[in-house]
Amino acid sequence: MGEIDPEFIQETEYRPKFKTIEADEEIPVIDLSVSTPSDTKEVVSKIGEACKKWGFFQVINHGVPLELRQKIEKVAKEFFDQPMEEKRKVKRDEVNPMGYHDSEHTKNIRDWKEVFDFLVVDPTLIPASDDPDDKELRAMTNQWPHKPSEFRELCQEYTRQVEKLAFKLLELISLSLGLPADRLNGYFKDQISFARFNHYPPCPAPHLALGVGRHKDGGALTVLSQDDVGGLQIGRRSDGEWIPVKPIPDAFIINIGNCMQVWSNDLYWSAEHRVVVNSQRERFSIPFFFFPSQYVDIKPLDELINEQNLAKYKEFNWGKFFASRNRSDYKKREVENIQIDHFKVPE
Ligand SMILES: O=C(O)CCC(=O)C(=O)O
Numbered sequence: 001m002g003e004i005d006p007e008f009i010q011e012t013e014y015r016p017k018f019k020t021i022e023a024d025e026e027i028p029v030i031d032l033s034v035s036t037p038s039d040t041k042e043v044v045s046k047i048g049e050a051c052k053k054w055g056f057f058q059v060i061n062h063g064v065p066l067e068l069r070q071k072i073e074k075v076a077k078e079f080f081d082q083p084m085e086e087k088r089k090v091k092r093d094e095v096n097p098m099g100y101h102d103s104e105h106t107k108n109i110r111d112w113k114e115v116f117d118f119l120v121v122d123p124t125l126i127p128a129s130d131d132p133d134d135k136e137l138r139a140m141t142n143q144w145p146h147k148p149s150e151f152r153e154l155c156q157e158y159t160r161q162v163e164k165l166a167f168k169l170l171e172l173i174s175l176s177l178g179l180p181a182d183r184l185n186g187y188f189k190d191q192i193s194f195a196r197f198n199h200y201p202p203c204p205a206p207h208l209a210l211g212v213g214r215h216k217d218g219g220a221l222t223v224l225s226q227d228d229v230g231g232l233q234i235g236r237r238s239d240g241e242w243i244p245v246k247p248i249p250d251a252f253i254i255n256i257g258n259c260m261q262v263w264s265n266d267l268y269w270s271a272e273h274r275v276v277v278n279s280q281r282e283r284f285s286i287p288f289f290f291f292p293s294q295y296v297d298i299k300p301l302d303e304l305i306n307e308q309n310l311a312k313y314k315e316f317n318w319g320k321f322f323a324s325r326n327r328s329d330y331k332k333r334e335v336e337n338i339q340i341d342h343f344k345v346p347e
């Protein structure tokens, strides 16, 4: 049994069990290639069902070139393979959260991973603090390493392509809610989206630590690329059971974030998920967090609420929510991380 720093150790109830979970159910795999309006209708309906039941699905024939994905995976690995001294040159700090980081905390427990974050729009403005009365904004900017030499260009090309997919999915999700395809697009005019390279090194005590502790993604949706190692697990909406997400070559994993859950007034589900690590193989993944503009106030969409279906959430400001979440990632805090449940209207 390996020894690890106590700051990585999860409370007993949150440690992974490593029992074989009966694969009686898996998240749906949806083919996005459509040639007729009736194909689109079918895709929309499958997406709607997946968002309700799981909050997760995988997509194939998504339009992001495989070659680009292979290149980006290669440079991400090359970046992390460098000595710590090199990686620290682009280390993030409390002012600028973009760049390299190796002490991410989820729910106040340290994650067994290192990350590199980069923005889609550079610079991106966010609230300077999570204090609702503080109107000041600050700029986040990208920090690019010199090596690998094609790193920056590939990262920018990757976010351009994945952003296109994110907008396509946003439109399909709007349609699935019975709304016009472009109903949600305006919320992303000054999007604060970013992408992340996750590197999970082999862990000597995979039964005690997690690559990422259980959490829900904050934004509208996440487009995730994972390698063939596996380790992502999602909490099933019906009973909370942890279900592994099977790696499928060239597929993207899509999950609903908190904003979409609120917009849909709980029809769609932002599922809790986590990453288990193993003692043998390192794992890489690349989430793209599709985040609305900081000034957008999030609340259940007017078209979806009525006397039979009252709004389940009070309005909250996305930028302030993000600023609050962001602070808690750095280090242990005494208070609980902000959650959408804090905005729930009592029944
Ligand atoms: O590595 C993964 O598969 C998922 C990572 C994740 O959930 C996150 O970075 O928010």
Ligand SMILES: [Fe+2]
Binding pocket: 215, 216, 217, 273
């Ligand atoms: Fe996540």
